[in-house]
Amino acid sequence: MNDLQVETEAVEWVSAFDDAIGSRDAAKLKDLFSDPAYFRDNGALTWDYRQFHGRDVVVSTLVGLAGEIQPHRFRISSDWPAPNLQDHGGNEIFEAFFDFDTKFGKGVLVLNAVRDGASSRLRARAIFTRLEDLHGTEPLARHPAGRGYVSAHPGQTWKQHRDAARQYLDREPEVVVVGAGQAGLTTAACLRRLGVDVLNIDRYDHVGDSWNKRYDALYLHNPIEMNGFPFLPFPPHYPQYLPKDLIGDWLDIYARYMDLTVWTGTEFVSATYDASADRWDAVVRSSDGTERELHPRHIVWATGGIGGKPFVPTWDGxxxxxxxxxxxxxxxxxxxxxxxxxxxxxxxxxxxxxxxxxxxxxxxxxxxxxxxxxxxxxxxxxxxxxxxxxxxxxxxxxxxxxxxxxxxxxxxxxxxxxxxxxxxxxxxxxxxxxxxxxxxxxxxxxxxxxxxxxxxxxxxxxxxxxxxxxxxxxxxxxxxxxxxxxxxxxxxxxxxxxxxxxxxxxATGYQSRKSEVASVFGQDIGDRVGEIARLDPEGEWASMWGQTGQRGLWFNGGGINQMRPGSQRLALLIKADLAGYISETFRRKANG
Missing domain, CATH: 3.50.50.60 (FAD/NAD(P)-binding domain)
Known part of the structure; x- marks a missing residue:
């Protein structure tokens, strides 16, 4: 099959899909999927990280989502590869990438399709949709005009402006990110790119100490090619397996490069959620013992990869x-x-x-x-x-x-x-x-x-x-x-x-992050959130990057290759919530 034929079939499938989902026609949608079929979404259609298994479940879910989200104008993407044939373990898979619009933003759909033996038609084995952008909340302009700030008084320099802004004496941060490791910094970088006022809190005295203070022999066990940060890839002369001190240095470089606001030497003490004001009442403590209350709309917990505090077993004797x-x-x-x-x-x-x-x-x-x-x-x-x-x-x-x-x-x-x-x-x-x-x-x-x-x-x-x-x-x-x-x-x-x-x-590992959350936010919120960074019943990594059972509380962590796209989606979802796009219909319910 030549490239033109492949593209023609892709156009036929996506045109039929666009018509079926636009009209919310379950029968037409069902005809476009194989059995079994699968659907996964990262924010574009569910405002969450969700997946659905089985053709009937996929079809009913898409029909249900289409009313409020209004996905439409599905077309072959100009940003991703042309429709093509892939070999998956000896099986031929038809792959295509489609851009689409919704009432609230833009997304991309990845199609993995197989050929129906009876009709020779393409039928979707799996589709994956991902939020790429939001209407009305486009990223900050490239190289904004002027000097990049408005002087508070004549003669104020950029450094004076930034030093004053970092103190948050005249406003509240929209988002507080707890942690200034790779998860915390990439989250903040993506939020700042969307124009969100974000503050990082980190208990270490210096950015990068979360790696610098670990055991001397620590290296990453996966290659550098999969570990680049959003907006800033590693230089080509860096080694394939990064030593922990180089990662620590890179975190400091990244925070400066992205012009992030980080309060180091600061402990996140506690937080309670004020539902009437739709904000958090959070207490932080600096290294000199001074406490301060902050009132962000959102908190992102980004203090580690998989687990929280060290797990120390107790053995008799x-x-x-x-x-x-x-x-x-x-x-x-x-x-x-x-x-x-x-x-x-x-x-x-x-x-x-x-x-x-x-x-x-x-x-x-x-x-x-x-x-x-x-x-x-x-x-x-x-x-x-x-x-x-x-x-x-x-x-x-x-x-x-x-x-x-x-x-x-x-x-x-x-x-x-x-x-x-x-x-x-x-x-x-x-x-x-x-x-x-x-x-x-x-x-x-x-x-x-x-x-x-x-x-x-x-x-x-x-x-x-x-x-x-x-x-x-x-x-x-x-x-x-x-x-x-x-x-x-x-x-x-x-x-x-x-x-x-x-x-x-x-070398006994770490406690679940669930217990860590309960110790800071209280048992009630810990119970509402439930498991974190463990496979949930759908197969998603529970509570990571998407919504949680507690409004305004989000999580980031895992491997850098997970955090890179995860931080971008997390930032978009928070921005969508700040913009009032996420209705109660799509709110994650409390665990249990």
Whole structure:
């Protein structure tokens, strides 16, 4: 089939879709979808992050949404690739990108279609819609005329103007973003681009310290190509796997580049929602103890990737250990402790990174495993996001395709197929780890680490060198269930032997963000929001980037490749709410 034929079929499908959704004709819509069919939306039609599974559900949902949102004028996009044929695991998928308008803004629709065996017509297997812009709230003009500010008094310089504005003495911020890491800063940058008055609050003394103060051996385990920030990609000379200090420096650069207002050394103490005034009453505390009340319309909680506060288990008798016990979040580097032997409890990413750092520092390391772990080489892991590594494919296009790939039944199938392939590729490595005593797993229903990242945020390791040390016996593995008791010198095992250690590092992960929210906003709001950054029943990452069960409270986090498009959608949704576009019909209901 030539390009003209492909485009002709795309025009035929989208013209029929435009007519059917415009007339809210369920029968016509149903005829355009395969069975099963799937629909995912990021803000364009639902003002939220939602997905719908099954042809009848998809059709009834689209008909229901069309009345108020009024999607129309679907046409082949000039911003994205022309309609084309894609090979998805040996299956031919028809891919097309369509721009469209709604009553409130503009969106893009991604179509994945298959050919009906009986009629040879294209039928949609999956569609993904994403909010791209809002009517009447276009981004700030490129290089606004003049000096970029209005003087409050004769002779006021730009710096004097910005210094005064950053104090918020004459106004309230429309949005307070809690956190000035990658999630917080990208959220603020996208909001500022839309003309929203936004303030970042961060407990660290300097922007970037959320990375600078982590353990010395920390590097990203995914490649730089997928980790660029909105509006500012990394320079080409940066390494493929970014060290934590370079990320910390980049956060500081980014905040300055985007001219963001960040109050560092400031703790977000508490907040209550005033429904009558449609605003928050929030208390923040600076490092000198001074407290101040702020009244934003919206709060974005952007304090971490997957979890909140460190999870520190309580084990009977651990106080008998004579050495130091610390959580992995407190660990810095082997040279800081002057030790000869170390015990690490946990075998996921942080545990592996710390174990290697200790080993490289001449420390004898034993890792205790509490549950199965999924392991793959980092090069094998890169195959899961090969699109980001192809310089011919723009990052924004990969992000858009990633959006349709997160439709849950499709994601699960793809994760399962990838995991099977990855296990075959890494068979030699995995056999060596098994022989060394490491218990390997396959994740949930054989979906491997890709699924675990979304489901729990842990339970896997993408190998950058520690696995070879384990397989060679240079880092020892023991099973946690063999521990009989903690003793002054370390731990006693079930055979009476003692595993000695001068420190015990608890690489035991983090509490859910739900508990963190309850501790700051109160249990009632914690209950209204429910789970955060965990798969919800639809297959979305609960409460992330879209609405939550508490009006005016939003969340950002996860991997940088998730935050990049997520921050943009989150900013648009907040702007839409400020503009009064989101009706009660589309408000997220409280959890439960």
């Amino acid at each position: 651990i106080e008998a250990f004579a050495g130091k016990v610390m959580h992995s979040s407190q660990y810095t580097g082997a040279a800081d402790y002057g030790i000869k032997k170390a015990i690490i409890i946990g075998v996921a990413t942080s545990a592996h990174d710390i174990a290697r750092n200790l080993h490289d520092g001449g420390v004898e390391v034993t890792m205790f495993q509490r549950g199965p772990v999924v392991v793959n080489n980092v090069d094998t892991a890169n195959l899961a996001y090969a699109g980001y590594l192809d310089p011919a494919i723009p990052t924004e296009l990969v992000d858009l395709r990633y959006g349709i790939g997160l439709i849950n039944p499709l994601r699960e199938s793809a994760s399962r197929a990838y995991h099977t392939m990855a296990q075959d590729i890494d068979r030699e490595l995995l056999d060596g780890l098994k022989a060394a005593g490491l218990e390997l797993g396959d994740g949930v229903d054989g979906q491997g680490w890709l699924d675990l990242f979304l489901r729990t945020g842990g339970g896997y390791y993408l190998n950058t060198g520690t696995s070879e040390l384990i397989a060679a016996g240079k880092i020892k593995i023991e099973q946690f269930k063999r521990i009989v008791e903690f003793v002054p010198a370390g731990v006693e095992l079930d055979d009476g032997s003692i595993v000695q250690g001068d420190i015990i590092v608890l």
